[in-house]
Structure formats: C-alpha cells, structure tokens
Amino acid sequence: xxxxxxxxxxxxxxxxxxxxxxxxxxxxxxxxxxxxxxxxxxxxxxxxxxxxxxxxxxxxxxxxxxxxxxxxxxxxxxxxxxxxxxxxxxxxxxxxxxxxxxxxxxxxxxxxxxx
Amino acid sequence: xxxxxxxxxxxxxxxxxxxxxxxxxxxxxxxxxxxxxxxxxxxxxxxxxxxxxxxxxxxxxxxxxxxxxxxxxxxxxxxxxxxxxxxxxxxxxxxxxxxxxxxxxxxxxxxxxxxxx
Numbered sequence: 001x002x003x004x005x006x007x008x009x010x011x012x013x014x015x016x017x018x019x020x021x022x023x024x025x026x027x028x029x030x031x032x033x034x035x036x037x038x039x040x041x042x043x044x045x046x047x048x049x050x051x052x053x054x055x056x057x058x059x060x061x062x063x064x065x066x067x068x069x070x071x072x073x074x075x076x077x078x079x080x081x082x083x084x085x086x087x088x089x090x091x092x093x094x095x096x097x098x099x100x101x102x103x104x105x106x107x108x109x110x111x112x113x114x115x
Numbered sequence: 116x117x118x119x120x121x122x123x124x125x126x127x128x129x130x131x132x133x134x135x136x137x138x139x140x141x142x143x144x145x146x147x148x149x150x151x152x153x154x155x156x157x158x159x160x161x162x163x164x165x166x167x168x169x170x171x172x173x174x175x176x177x178x179x180x181x182x183x184x185x186x187x188x189x190x191x192x193x194x195x196x197x198x199x200x201x202x203x204x205x206x207x208x209x210x211x212x213x214x215x216x217x218x219x220x221x222x223x224x225x226x227x228x229x230x231x232x
Contacts, residue, residue: 004157006157009155036223042225043206043223043224043225044158044208044223046220046221046222090157092157100146100163100165100210100212100219102148102163102171103150103158103160104160105150105157105158105159106157107155107156107157108157
C-alpha cells in the first residue's frame with residue numbers, strides 16, 4: 001500500500017517569491033510520482049510526473065520537482081510565483097507495474113500568491 | 116467529447132434516497148476511475164475499471180456503493196440509502212491503454228458535488 005504526506009496545508013507567498021511545496025510518500029513497492037493542480041472552480045490537471053530517468057522533472061509553466069528516493073520525497077518548487085499560480089496542489093503516487101494503477105493522493109496544499 | 120464529462124455537476128438528495136452519478140470518459144480510454152473528495156481532503160480512490168470489468172474495487176467504503184461500466188465506456192456510480200457522510204465531490208478519471216511497462220496520465224472530470232440533507 002502507498003501513502004502520501006503533504007506537510008503544509010496552506011502556503012501563502014508573495015508574488016515573484018520562490019516557493020516549495022513538500023511531499024513525502026511511503027510505499028512497499030516502487031512508485032510513479034505526480035503533482036496535480038486544481039485551479040478555483042476547475043477540475044484536477046496534471047502538472048508534472050516522474051516515471052523513470054532523470055530525477056528532475058519540469059512543467060511548462062516553470063514548476064519543477066525532484067524525486068529523491070533515499071528521502072522518499074517529491075517536493076515541488078518554483079523560483080518565482082505569479083498570481084495565476086494560486087490553486088490547490090496535490091501530490092500523488094501510483095504503484096509501478098505494467099498497466100494503469102489507481103492514484104493515491106495527499107491531502108493537498110493550498111498555495112495563495114499575494115500581490 | 117474533448118474531456119471527461121460528469122453529470123450532474125451538483126446533486127442534492129435526502130438522506131436514505133438512491134442516487135446515480137454518471138461519467139462519460141474520453142473516447143477510446145480503456146481505464147476509468149472513481150474517486151471521492153471530501154472537504155479539505157485529497158481525492159480518495161473508490162473503484163477502477165479496465166474495460167467493462169472492475170479491476171479493483173477495494174476503495175468502495177461499503178455495500179451501499181456500486182459502480183458499473185456495461186459497455187466499456189460510460190460508467191455509473193450508484194449509492195443506495197444515502198447518508199449525510201456521503202456528501203463529497205465524486206471525481207471520475209480516464210486513461211488510455213499504456214504501453215508495456217509504463218503508466219499513463221489520468222484525465223479528470225470536473226466532478227459531481229453530492230450533498231445529502
């Protein structure tokens with residue numbers, strides 16, 4: 001079984017400041033790792049994912065996350081946030097095996113960007 | 116359609132009533148998932164279909180919850196004898212068939228907000 005811990009339920013940050021949203025996971029098997037974002041009044045959207053290869057993955061809007069196997073972490077970072085980044089961010093894992101497997105989500109971190 | 120469609124977007128029902136929630140996945144997607152998101156929580160897995168069959172229903176909380184996908188496309192989540200604790204946003208997601216040894220992205224619908232009064 002897998003579990004995901006997002007250590008911060010809310011993160012307020014000023015516009016153009018850097019941000020880190022923390023995610024740790026627990027699993028008895030290898031996992032795939034994901035960050036999903038939920039903008040106000042919208043559905044969940046995939047932000048980025050780690051399946052294999054380079055441990056640093058990037059999204060098209062400037063976010064990046066690094067898979068750290070020894071620390072079982074997949075923290076999300078952005079060097080300079082915008083007002084439009086205000087949203088709820090969910091870290092998720094799924095068991096690594098052939099075929100689709102269900103996602104296990106953390107409780108989410110609400111990022112509020114302040115002008 | 117262009118994305119995963121869920122109907123209705125909102126449903127208010129009285130305690131003890133029966134409800135059906137519908138999910139129309141992206142055309143051609145073989146995998147379909149149901150999740151439940153309670154206030155202040157992340158989505159919680161309920162059931163996963165691969166084609167017509169339920170590949171994993173370990174997340175269904177009790178026997179009041181049931182889901183079907185008879186033709187391998189549209190799915191219906193059915194809740195009998197609803198309770199106030201069933202109030203949540205019910206999310207549906209679909210994924211295409213992955214290649215060997217890989218996983219694929221799950222595309223989510225906007226959800227159905229169920230309120231049991």
